[in-house]
Amino acid sequence: MMGIQEGEDEAEDEEEDIDIDIDINPLTMLLPDVQQQQQQVVVEEVEDDIKLPALDHQQLLQHHYLHSLHSTVAIRQLRSQGLSFQLWPAATTLFTLLDRHRSHSLTSPLTPTLSSLPARPRILELGSGTGLVGISAAATLGAYVTLTDLPHVLPNLQFNADANSQVLAEHGGSVHVAALGWGELDHMEAIGRDYDLILGSDVVYHDHLYDPLLETLRFFSVGGEKSVVFLMAHLRRWKKESAFFKRAKKVFDVEVIHADGPSDGLRVGVVVYRFAAKPSIRI
Numbered sequence: 001m002m003g004i005q006e007g008e009d010e011a012e013d014e015e016e017d018i019d020i021d022i023d024i025n026p027l028t029m030l031l032p033d034v035q036q037q038q039q040q041v042v043v044e045e046v047e048d049d050i051k052l053p054a055l056d057h058q059q060l061l062q063h064h065y066l067h068s069l070h071s072t073v074a075i076r077q078l079r080s081q082g083l084s085f086q087l088w089p090a091a092t093t094l095f096t097l098l099d100r101h102r103s104h105s106l107t108s109p110l111t112p113t114l115s116s117l118p119a120r121p122r123i124l125e126l127g128s129g130t131g132l133v134g135i136s137a138a139a140t141l142g143a144y145v146t147l148t149d150l151p152h153v154l155p156n157l158q159f160n161a162d163a164n165s166q167v168l169a170e171h172g173g174s175v176h177v178a179a180l181g182w183g184e185l186d187h188m189e190a191i192g193r194d195y196d197l198i199l200g201s202d203v204v205y206h207d208h209l210y211d212p213l214l215e216t217l218r219f220f221s222v223g224g225e226k227s228v229v230f231l232m233a234h235l236r237r238w239k240k241e242s243a244f245f246k247r248a249k250k251v252f253d254v255e256v257i258h259a260d261g262p263s264d265g266l267r268v269g270v271v272v273y274r275f276a277a278k279p280s281i282r283i
């Protein structure tokens, strides 16, 4: 298809050929200066109103500008609370692609996937963290998005969902927050399988989470009446992540649909993958 897109074998070769130093530290990639180089972000301090530890000096509300909508998405990060409360680089890439897709769909790498969705798609986001990706998908696509994460992350996710109620109302999207621990059957069953697309950004990092994440993907993408595509933005940090992709390719055809150039000081950039269930796996 497009120059950047690759077949499964090429994507697999890429996984195995990249020689990445084992000591790339994800925390060094969380610093806002890197993200602010990539998009217009306005930062302000906000009051803590959700009973989190008082006086969090790292607490920031960032306004991410969606050029296609002439609107901003406001996201609160609570950096001192841990990785689930921070914005990761891959989220910024998906945010930018969704924005560009809205205004330049003819050249968008998301078009082959998004053009087949219904007018008001139902989207499930895994490991939403701060919720930037899911909220932006709701606004730019007019989608019904379920933002999910571990239970302790949900108050901040709900805060961010509420902070954007106006922009969502203006553009016809909506978001809903739900607990989803990967591989937890009760959570998965409570959420149901009625989705048209699954999104995730920077959800492959700890190796003990590879199998629960794959189990979750299998549940939602091939466990229902139709197979559902998973779009995943990922910044590769460790060679061991090849294991995730090898296991995923037993169930999914994995295609690279977009690759950012490396950010300053890094040897790799964020890559966006499209996971579609193999025909032999589809129900």
Ligand SMILES: C[S@@+](CC[C@H](N)C(=O)[O-])C[C@H]1O[C@@H](n2cnc3c(N)ncnc32)[C@H](O)[C@@H]1O
Pocket: 083, 084, 085, 086, 087, 088, 089, 090, 091, 126, 127, 128, 129, 130, 131, 149, 150, 153, 180, 181, 182, 200, 201, 202, 203, 205, 209, 212
């Ligand atoms: C590296 S962060 C990425 C957050 C967000 N997607 C982003 O790109 O900014 C990974 C996310 O996965 C979530 N996560 C980790 N383990 C999980 C699990 N077992 N089940 C569900 N979510 C999990 C974390 O809470 C966190 O929000």
